[in-house]
Amino acid sequence: MTTSPATALPYAEFDGRPATEDDLRRALFFNYGHFTAMQVRGGRVRGLDLQLARLDAANRELFELPLDGALVRRLIRHALESAGAADASVRVHAYLPPDTDATTVMVTVRGPARMTPEPQRLMSVPYARTAPHLKRPGEFGQTYYANLARRSGYDDALLTLPDGSVTEGAITNIGFWDGTSVIWPQAPALAGVTMGVLERELPGAGLPSLRRPVALDGLGAFRSAFVTNSQGMAPVARIDDTAFTVDEELMRRLAAAYERAPDEAV
Structure with missing residues (x-):
């Protein structure tokens, strides 16, 4: 995966384009949806198939719409490239705003994270x-x-x-x-x-x-x-x-x- 010059994190995209104030406002006031969280290292993810299956199953249950895994991968990849991040904490959120009939996908990119190993x-x-x-x-x-x-x-x-x-x-x-x-x-x-x-x-x-x-x-x-x-x-x-x-x-x-x-x- 190639990366572009680094963008300030956290970074967010809606349906593959940089988030606008209106996008974020809509997500804030209409947060009925679902998401998944993952750690990306070198542009790769363990359990990616489970992540994509989770998103699709939840989208079908909540909105009666599929959520195509290939599309989700493209959106994650685009957000990572736009942020210039090969290692990152990524969340994929899915919403169905009341005035639309298609799922809106928000991808957020933050710095990589790891759970503390302390008991x-x-x-x-x-x-x-x-x-x-x-x-x-x-x-x-x-x-x-x-x-x-x-x-x-x-x-x-x-x-x-x-x-x-x-x-x-x-x-x-x-x-x-x-x-x-x-x-x-x-x-x-x-x-x-x-x-x-x-x-x-x-x-x-x-x-x-x-x-x-x-x-x-x-x-x-x-x-x-x-x-x-x-x-x-x-x-x-x-x-x-x-x-x-x-x-x-x-x-x-x-x-x-x-x-x-x-x-x-x-």
Whole structure:
């Protein structure tokens, strides 16, 4: 991928052209839509097929319209080239403004980001997102509880159902290690792309990957835990009063499995 001279970041395009004030105003006042977030390195993305499938499925569900993956790739590539960025944090947002019959696609480009590898402390909170399988802007509840957790001395929030079932982090998926297998909570949650890449790669790395219910009162059965999102992964040191072993070898194996996954040019 060739790059043009660098443009000040963050940078945004709507349907392949630089964002105008009117574009941004419309997105601000009409934010019913969905998005996906990815890390681009050297113009390439791991799990790009999962990203494109997420966008298309959400667009069909919300707007009854497909969202062509080839078009999305062209728009991402154009925004990266316009921004002069081969390494970046990219978000693709899709809207259907009320006076149109075609999906509007906004691509934003920021500097590259990576999750801190420091062990995280999570505070469980009683919150379930509406339509949790959709990734969408304006999640007040997640932000509210994440801020509450940080003010309480934790690093982030862990969302749970009324029956105590663990679902996901405020902006992460969570996985557990029982000494034999990686366990992902079987509960209503967003299927994160990093989680999806790991689910595909872990069996080949000798790490069985399973989905099954996980309850707060059963956390003591697990040796270790970790969180993932588009920026990477990190171990979990504690959930409420339950401490976990920070297993550096497990984290190395997870990272190696992720790095073995093929990447694609946008």
